[in-house]
Amino acid sequence: MKILVIGAGISGCTCAWRLAQSGHDVTLVEKGRGVGGRMATRRMEGARIDHGAQFFTADDPRMKQLSQSWQDAGVIVPWYDKIPGREELSGRIRFRGVQGMTGPAKALSQSFQVETGFFVDLIQKYQGGWLVAEKGNGTRTFQCDHLIITIPSVQMLQLFERSHYTLDTETMDRLRSIRHTQCLAVLGILDRPSSLKAPGTVTHPVQEIDWLSDNHIKGISPIPSCTIHASNNYSQRHWETTDEERVPFLLSVAEENLKAKITSWSSHRWGYAKPVVTFGRTYWHSTQEKLSLAGDGFGGERIENAALSGWAAADAIMAV
Numbered sequence: 001m002k003i004l005v006i007g008a009g010i011s012g013c014t015c016a017w018r019l020a021q022s023g024h025d026v027t028l029v030e031k032g033r034g035v036g037g038r039m040a041t042r043r044m045e046g047a048r049i050d051h052g053a054q055f056f057t058a059d060d061p062r063m064k065q066l067s068q069s070w071q072d073a074g075v076i077v078p079w080y081d082k083i084p085g086r087e088e089l090s091g092r093i094r095f096r097g098v099q100g101m102t103g104p105a106k107a108l109s110q111s112f113q114v115e116t117g118f119f120v121d122l123i124q125k126y127q128g129g130w131l132v133a134e135k136g137n138g139t140r141t142f143q144c145d146h147l148i149i150t151i152p153s154v155q156m157l158q159l160f161e162r163s164h165y166t167l168d169t170e171t172m173d174r175l176r177s178i179r180h181t182q183c184l185a186v187l188g189i190l191d192r193p194s195s196l197k198a199p200g201t202v203t204h205p206v207q208e209i210d211w212l213s214d215n216h217i218k219g220i221s222p223i224p225s226c227t228i229h230a231s232n233n234y235s236q237r238h239w240e241t242t243d244e245e246r247v248p249f250l251l252s253v254a255e256e257n258l259k260a261k262i263t264s265w266s267s268h269r270w271g272y273a274k275p276v277v278t279f280g281r282t283y284w285h286s287t288q289e290k291l292s293l294a295g296d297g298f299g300g301e302r303i304e305n306a307a308l309s310g311w312a313a314a315d316a317i318m319a320v
């Protein structure tokens with residue numbers, strides 16, 4: 001079957017990989033420049049910085065299988081299971097990418113065709129399948145027998161609206177009910193090695209910050225560089241304010257905890273960070289519509305659940 005997947009996050013890549021493994025002709029389209037979605041790694045002044053998800057866990061046998069294959073391929077390594085002084089936190093192994101968190105998605109994407117810089121503007125029923133068109137004056141369109149959409153639910157609903165497409169009332173209500181947290185992230189270059197011990201992380205140093213880490217101690221950056229994730233509350237309060245208003249406080253807390261100066265920085269707003277209300281089922285699938293929906297808004301919080309959502313959607317298609 002000719003299958004098109006929209007969205008190159010871990011759910012889309014896992015889904016596309018599994019379908020390609022079973023012999024389907026799979027193409028994945030992604031609006032960004034590369035694959036990974038919220039598993040994002042950025043280059044900045046010689047540093048390599050994870051600015052979205054920081055690690056993943058693998059409890060389910062399917063995720064263990066995936067993570068073992070990534071370990072065997074040298075794409076990921078175990079990062080830590082305990083933080084010194086925070087023994088109350090779960091002792092599960094957290095994995096990190098060897099070259100940053102985009103690694104797993106990059107590895108999966110070797111098995112199917114990827115079109116990047118492709119913002120899906122419209123989807124349309126066509127000759128018993130689907131036609132998918134890019135935004136702008138781009139000439140790229142794709143035809144497929146089955147379509148899988150793995151973009152965050154708000155963007156999914158916007159795509160439906162642009163395309164004058166809708167599903168049954170219950171499904172649409174469930175889609176509209178999905179909610180994600182917001183996260184203001186700041187990436188910074190440090191003037192010296194930070195004072196953090198391995199694994200190089202501080203969680204909740206103050207209530208306004210969820211996460212602070214040194215990417216050099218983490219093992220992905222040649223030079224000391226930090227990631228700061230503001231809490232959902234702080235991020236929401238400052239979503240529309242300017243960087244001049246919202247960033248200095250975050251920098252000062254980071255500098256105090258890292259015992260280093262941040263010489264330059266850049267900020268990013270994650271509009272859909274982690275799901276707090278989900279669809280209520282791991283994925284949505286309709287043989288009649290020739291459509292499947294997946295992502296963390298279905299599978300639930302964490303990379304593992306997003307990947308398993310894509311995996312389960314692929315299995316539903318293969319079961320036909």
Ligand SMILES: Cc1cc2nc3c(=O)[nH]c(=O)nc-3n(C[C@H](O)[C@H](O)[C@H](O)COP(=O)(O)OP(=O)(O)OC[C@H]3O[C@@H](n4cnc5c(N)ncnc54)[C@H](O)[C@@H]3O)c2cc1C
Binds near residue numbers: 055119270306
């Ligand atoms: C700051 C932050 C920290 C996090 N920390 C962790 C962590 O440490 N551990 C953990 O397990 N989880 C963490 N998460 C959550 C985790 O990153 C997500 O649950 C998971 O990556 C979601 O994957 P996904 O495939 O569902 O969606 P995404 O990764 O969002 O993928 C969707 C893709 O669709 C693309 N797209 C959207 N619209 C279109 C369109 N119209 N056309 C084409 N492409 C489109 C997007 O560009 C994106 O690449 C974190 C998230 C954030 C933001």
